[in-house]
Amino acid sequence: MSLLEKLEAAQRSQDVLKALGVNAIGATIDVAGSATEGEIAGNRVVLAGTNNYLGLTFDQACVDAAVDAVRSHGTGTTGSRLANGTYACHAALEDELNAFLGARSSIVFTTGYVANVGTISTLAGPGDVIVLDADSHASIYEGAKLSGAEVYRFRHNDPDDLAKRLRRLGERASRTLVIVEGLYSMLGDVSPLKKICEVKDRYGAYLLLDDAHSFGTMGTNGRGLAEAQGCEDDVDFITGTFSKSLGSVGGYCASRKHDINPLRAQIRAYMFTASSTPSVIASTRAALQLIGQRPELRTRLWQNAKRVHSALSSLGFSLGADASPVIATIMDSPQQAANAWQMLLDAGVYVNLVVPPGAPKNMSILRCSLSAAHTPDQINQIISAYALVADHLMARPKAVAGGSI
């Protein structure tokens, strides 16, 4: 196979998706007029697949902070963190993350993906071992591969299987980095983190938690899954993103237990890529303040999530997990999922279509993510649209959506 024949093969796999009759992958949002409404192919839609959990992308304080920063500090840093790309605002954000998370040290990266790849590939190296949850994000797999460490998977959310793997490693367990996520983004299920911590402590391993989808959404103060399960001091490293609850783009690694500053001069994804623009850092800092100041955002998010979860369950959908800000409906086939996705879009609701090989266990799912900014009317519209799908596409739909419409 020549170099470019691989591109043709890749195109053929995309054509399979096109043959499903929908343009779901990379659907263009022409206008995003608010945190929860946009325009796709000329139609106004409720955005219910954007991970905008706290709805802060259009928050006035965040927008003002970004505008002020771009006027004061320009459009970009034109350099990496280790060269000319660390401004006072980057350092201030790291201090504020430390204060928020109770961390000894934090490092800010340009994206969440880069935070994972950079941190994981540097923390572990040849001779070390990585044991990761099988349903981990691509950035975790990529970082593990790049590290040169020996890599093992353990069964998704299964602390007993993790224990087996660590036992088999013997003394090498002390050179092992265990990696899990908080809230898993495809099915919306949550890691049994406290049990995972107990297991890794029993064998003397280290734990990295990717809290991308639970930062801001879980825990009394929004500090994520470790706060929610009361095990913050047992997690060695936390990575996360600014592109979900914080409504911008960027990533971080933080640690309550260890000084991670020495990594700055070793992580290539930190040293050799441009740093975040000051406007991005400014809106992120403003959003971080709001997470602390406005717990009602989390309350509203969970109310919306529970309402949609309960209604979809009553409609007869097979759901990926208990109620959480991510609600996955598991469909019978890629074609049925594609038809349902188009039907939802036609009814004015945008969600994510995930079909094999993108979904766990070869499932075809519709992935709905809720926001604190969704109004009661928008939640009604989301539920009504799913009711249409249940009526038209599912074999044995239940008639009533739990009285929620």
Added chain:
Amino acid sequence: MTTYNECVVQIQQMLQSAVAKGEVVGEDVDLIEELGLASLDVMELIEQLEDVFDISFPINELGDVRTISDLARRVQQLTDR
């Protein structure tokens, strides 16, 4: 100690559902190209082998596994550790 042949037989038994009754998958049949397994199926097969032999199979080495023979040889080495 587990022998190479025991590993082969175990894998062939696990793959029984992929072929007609009475047929046995040959040691040198390519699991993906010829037998038609998806990469996810191979992962599940390996998970079963890990349980049976109480081993952990490094995912860095998945790319080296094309046939039952490749898999059996590596599983046998891992049981020897």
